[in-house]
Amino acid sequence: MATTTKEYDFSSIEPKWQAYWEENHTYAAKDFEDKPTFYVLDMFPYPSGAGLHIGHPEGYTASDALKRFKKAQGFNVLHPMGWDAFGLPTEQYAIKTGTHPAITTKQNVANFTKQLSQLGFAYDWSREVNTTDPGYFKWTQWIFMQLFKKGLAYVDEKPVWFCPELGTVLANEEVLNTPEGPRSERGSFPVERRPIRQWVLRITEYAERLIDGLKDLDWPDSTKRLQENWIGRSEGAEITFDVAGHDSQLTVFTTRPDTLYGATYMVIAPEHPLVASITTAENQEAVAAYIEKAKSKSDLERAELSKEKTGVWTGATAINPVNGKEIPIWVADYVLMTYGTGAIMAVPAHDVRDFEFAKEFGLEIIQVIDDGGDATKDAEGALTEAYTGPGKLINSGEQSEKDSESAKNAVIEQLAAENRGQATINFKLRDWLFSRQRYWGEPFPVLWLNKRNYDQVDDALKSVERPVTCEVDSELLYAIILPDTELPLELPEVESYTPSPDGQSPLSKAETWLHVFIDPATGATSTEAKDGWVPAIRETNTMPQWAGSCWY
Numbered sequence: 147m148a149t150t151t152k153e154y155d156f157s158s159i160e161p162k163w164q165a166y167w168e169e170n171h172t173y174a175a176k177d178f179e180d181k182p183t184f185y186v187l188d189m190f191p192y193p194s195g196a197g198l199h200i201g202h203p204e205g206y207t208a209s210d211a212l213k214r215f216k217k218a219q220g221f222n223v224l225h226p227m228g229w230d231a232f233g234l235p236t237e238q239y240a241i242k243t244g245t246h247p248a249i250t251t252k253q254n255v256a257n258f259t260k261q262l263s264q265l266g267f268a269y270d271w272s273r274e275v276n277t278t279d280p281g282y283f284k285w286t287q288w289i290f291m292q293l294f295k296k297g298l299a300y301v302d303e304k305p306v307w308f309c310p311e312l313g314t315v316l317a318n319e320e321v322l323n324t325p326e327g328p329r330s331e332r333g334s335f336p337v338e339r340r341p342i343r344q345w346v347l348r349i350t351e352y353a354e355r356l357i358d359g360l361k362d363l364d365w366p367d368s369t370k371r372l373q374e375n376w377i378g379r380s381e382g383a384e385i386t387f388d389v390a391g392h393d394s395q396l397t398v399f400t401t402r403p404d405t406l407y408g409a410t411y412m413v414i415a416p417e418h419p420l421v422a423s424i425t426t427a428e429n430q431e432a433v434a435a436y437i438e439k440a441k442s443k444s445d446l447e448r449a450e451l452s453k454e455k456t457g458v459w460t461g462a463t464a465i466n467p468v469n470g471k472e473i474p475i476w477v478a479d480y481v482l483m484t485y486g487t488g489a490i491m492a493v494p495a496h497d498v499r500d501f502e503f504a505k506e507f508g509l510e511i512i513q514v515i516d517d518g519g520d521a522t523k524d525a526e527g528a529l530t531e532a533y534t535g536p537g538k539l540i541n542s543g544e545q546s547e548k549d550s551e552s553a554k555n556a557v558i559e560q561l562a563a564e565n566r567g568q569a570t571i572n573f574k575l576r577d578w579l580f581s582r583q584r585y586w587g588e589p590f591p592v593l594w595l596n597k598r599n600y601d602q603v604d605d606a607l608k609s610v611e612r613p614v615t616c617e618v619d620s621e622l623l624y625a626i627i628l629p630d631t632e633l634p635l636e637l638p639e640v641e642s643y644t645p646s647p648d649g650q651s652p653l654s655k656a657e658t659w660l661h662v663f664i665d666p667a668t669g670a671t672s673t674e675a676k677d678g679w680v681p682a683i684r685e686t687n688t689m690p691q692w693a694g695s696c697w698y
Contacts, residue, residue: 186209190695194233196257229255237585237586278694282694306340313644382403384568403557407543414460416479457507592626603664604666638656661683
């Protein structure tokens with residue numbers, strides 16, 4: 147007997163049950179219920195467009211299935227939804243249309259919510275959060291204040307990608323390498339390297355703990371290795387070289403102090419602070435041109451092993467601390483200020499990149515590790531490629547005949563005795579650049595004061611480790627944080643969301659909000675002068691998009 151099936155009527159069945167779930171709070175987690183608990187957390191979407199894209203339901207379908215499965219098993223399941231809603235895309239839309247980012251965000255969130263509900267996902271909408279809600283970002287600001295108090299937040303000028311058109315700093319992953327040069331991922335605008343005042347978080351203080359904590363995670367070994375390589379722990383030595391004819395020194399980090407006798411030149415990053423002062427007059431033009439060209443390259447491009455080796459001599463020399471030999475100091479873009487000290491000692495006989503650079507520019511190559519016949523050499527016995535393995539030291543003065551490992555310790559001891567070096571541990575992990583020069587982000591709960599007024603402020607509002615300072619118009623200013631009672635610090639209304647041409651945030655133009663008076667005893671602020679209160683300026687950078695999404 148033939149059977150017939152009725153076509154599933156999505157348009158009537160789905161809305162009926164979705165309405166039932168909403169009215170009866172079917173998927174709401176219940177506080178203090180006598181059931182085992184289970185927490186399902188998605189990465190909250192960024193409501194930057196008019197609606198969902200296919201990647202959203204792709205991931206949310208899996209977490210929805212898990213939520214329903216655990217609920218069927220008898221668990222009290224918490225599965226919230228929220229919005230990671232600060233950030234650059236909404237601000238760019240505001241610049242183009244004049245629409246306040248909050249309005250655009252509200253419209254997008256409403257549509258996202260409608261679409262997610264129509265898909266039938268089992269969320270507890272009573273727990274919905276939005277990173278742009280003052281009640282939420284109050285706690286983002288509070289977390290920053292705790293980091294500040296502990297000395298884990300500081301200000302520094304960092305060479306970063308800057309997009310004049312977007313008026314903001316970009317992360318490496320937001321920069322595309324194109325035939326026309328580096329471009330912003332959003333808008334495909336030209337970008338350049340520029341030093342800009344930034345807030346930075348000392349995440350390197352936790353590097354050892356991050357590595358140690360990996361052993362307790364139930365992660366695949368391959369994922370743990372990726373994390374270890376990202377943190378990049380290296381044991382070695384810091385070595386100090388005097389710059390000949392200057393009252394300056396260059397410090398390098400190396401994992402191979404046993405090869406120090408083979409250092410035949412040094413290389414410093416184009417952004418190194420000593421470049422200008424040590425470059426000779428006859429080399430200044432070439433060095434300046436090279437530095438300008440390096441600004442258009444990403445760190446990934448510069449660190450690429452197979453790329454063409456480029457560089458220029460500064461005209462200066464450094465003194466090798468173990469043999470007194472003068473060696474030339476070059477500027478080359480394969481050395482990065484973001485790793486180590488921004489300077490290296492080059493040992494071409496025992497480092498692949500140094501060898502290629504030395505060959506390119508005809509620099510001296512001195513073998514100081516006996517290869518035991520393992521290295522490739524030409525008919526005259528000269529190395530045709532770097533020997534990077536261990537062995538006995540040769541051409542190394544009193545360290546000759548020692549094996550590599552014992553020589554490492556011996557060289558470090560020798561340098562330490564002469565106050566020219568020490569054993570140290572280095573990490574690839576860098577401190578976290580934690581600010582943007584834009585409007586649509588969490589305001590920093592920070593005020594800047596001159597030294598006289600700073601000294602009057604209660605110590606509870608200061609960094610306990612060391613003062614946080616920056617120079618503005620040749621005046622040194624000191625940072626303090628707001629008291630808890632001043633939170634949340636909300637964004638002011640501004641006439642334009644466009645950053646200034648020099649990269650300053652739109653907040654720098656909000657004069658009424660920017661200039662305040664502070665009670666030194668309590669940290670309370672006012673836009674009007676009061677007896678005994680002192681003037682202060684608010685921080686104009688805002689937090690990056692990840693600030694609010696790091697802790698939900």
